[in-house]
Amino acid sequence: MAKQMTGAAMVVKALKDQGVEVVFGYPGGAVLPIYDEIFQQNEIRHVLVRHEQGAVHMAEGYARSTGKPGVVLVTSGPGATNAVTGLTDALMDSIPIVVLTGQVPTFMIGNDAFQEADTVGITRPCTKHNWLVKETDRLSPVIHEAFHVATSGRPGPVLVDIPKDVQFASGSYVAPKDAPTGHYNPPTKGDPDIIEALAEAMETAKRPVFYTGGGVINSGPGASKTLRKLVEMTGFPITSTLMGLGAYPASGKHWLGMLGMHGLYEANLAMHDCDLMINIGARFDDRITGRVQDFSPDSVKAHVDIDPSSINKVIHVDLPIIGDCGVVLEQLLDVWKKRGAKTDRAALSTWWTEIEKWRAVDCLKFTQTGNTIKPQHALSRLEALTKDHDRYICTEVGQHQMWAAQYLGFEDPNRWMTSGGLGTMGYGFPASIGVQMAHPDALVINVAGEASWLMNMQELGTAVQFRLPVKQFILNNERLGMVRQWQELLHGERYSHSWSEALPDFVKLAEAFGCKGITVSDPADLDDAIMEMINYDGPVVFDCLVEKHENCFPMIPSGEAHNKMLLGEDVDTQSAIKEGGAVLV
């Protein structure tokens, strides 16, 4: 006979049975019974956040760095609405998280009760799926299904809304192995015929390129291993989206660097001029394609994606393969090897010669002169001094994010946590806390801008309370740098509200929360300051005062093609974006 217990006890039991180790949450009236259960056990750790948005980003950081679903527990009404940004962020970046929200009792629903909100209604478009559980007997099967849905197919956020009377009432608990999984089970194996056709195309391709994305990371470490094998064996060049960094190592000899709006010159030109594009787990985002009509005009395009709706959404592809990246990569490697592991070596060598010419442009070059730290220099030094550590990098959103993607090297998957699709300022700090919870001994650094960082700075309290030694590496230009850059390029240098007025003293701010603050403005002091940050056993707010008007290059102006990139330094920025491109973001 199934075990009888209260709904609140079921929640905690179900989480344990799902292997959950940590929950990020904030208590409130509608989740008090669940918090009472949490109080009476020691297996699941609870991290008290300072704002519910922070809880969701922490769960995202935890999920991205471990591959396991992150779990959030918040109350009804404002607790749930504060979680909406994080849910949307996780949906856009396909991050598996399970959010449990309290709800007013079932008999009060619809009465505009205190702290009532239509949580499932509000979160319907920003979750992969959500449930309102009105009977205690349904609670455990729904929670198990929620974990199944969050982690299978294209991963994503799910939400379970639990009214307070359902938490108090008793019912029977169903263990995960006895719970019905429902019909949701997206296929993971790709179409063998099309994989065969792709292998054939690889044999004759003269200018091939791998274009990989977050799907490879989401598929698990096995997918990255297979990808590396395939790249080494074929000798094809490989580029990646922001989301896919680390799937192929930055030190790998076939690595072209990131592509896209602020991607590397050689990566974007290789995409534009290739004759075979193999997209694995990326989605032809507008930051990647630039002007769609001119996107890689002469290539045959293959696209591997577990989500059928990603295929042919933006770019028409010739070889659509629906399946899990890891599984399809295995299939592709097998087929290509069985056919004799052939490539057109002569053509490939010509192709690489061409790529090397683009590489020689050295699009990331910069000159550190004078007494002001260039942000690129700060990141280059951070890279040099931390790359041998067991290191995880988070970012906020803006110029610093793009510079981090350009100047830091990622050798492994799950080491890079950034808000890609939604572009959520305030993401990085809480995400770094989630990462540190999962990897207590690792060096976790959040590369931030001062404006983004201030959006969720209240989480300093969380970092201090739970002794999480996260390093907040703030590139402080006293500007909303990316907004400022666009105003320079597009709005006649009228810098409307894009500077940070009334900034706090970051050192004093850090000290007020009981952690360490470091400030540095002289390039000569930079290395020592970074070492001090690394060696300090506790959270650090690192205020790095950088050049205020630095622009982020290379850049594909919006509405332009890949081969119309702006390179750094001597760019004429005044006419860079044409009228048609101006309406694009």
Added chain:
Amino acid sequence: MSPLKIKKGTSRHSAYDLRDHHDTEIARHTLAVIVDNEAGVLARVIGLFSGRGYNIESLTVAEIDADGHKSRITIVTAGTPSVIEQIKAQLGRIVPVHDVHDLTVEGPSVERELALFKVTGVGDKRVEALRLADIFRANVVDSTLDSFVFEVTGTPEKIDAFAELMRPLGLSELARTGVAALARSEKIC
């Protein structure tokens, strides 16, 4: 590189045919969507259409399998071939959706809609309305001394045609159910 040796539309497993992408022609499609009959499922489907800017020309929904808790949603929509493909793929990834069938392209299908017309009038107009109703095989489901309520079943085009005829004869109210449709031969659920 050599041209690809894959023929258009030959792949059985792929959700997509290898189509030409010169698709600007807007066409009307009837989709049958089999869903779990659970709370909020219709909101998910409608939210998808409004959130992504697709059209709904008509929509009907009702439970079709009480034991299996399944409902059938019939949606008439319009769009270019690539938009229609997107709509189907997006519908397909809603968790409680079991199947999406495009009745317009999957072979012959039948479509029916039911409509109620209230026609008010006296004298010749009233007689003419009754005569036309007979031609359209409409049933008189209510009658007063100066009005009829007709019930018409047929394709949306037939109902449009009947409405056009009734308008000058005193059509005062019209209620339509939206389209219900089935594939002619193969059973789909």
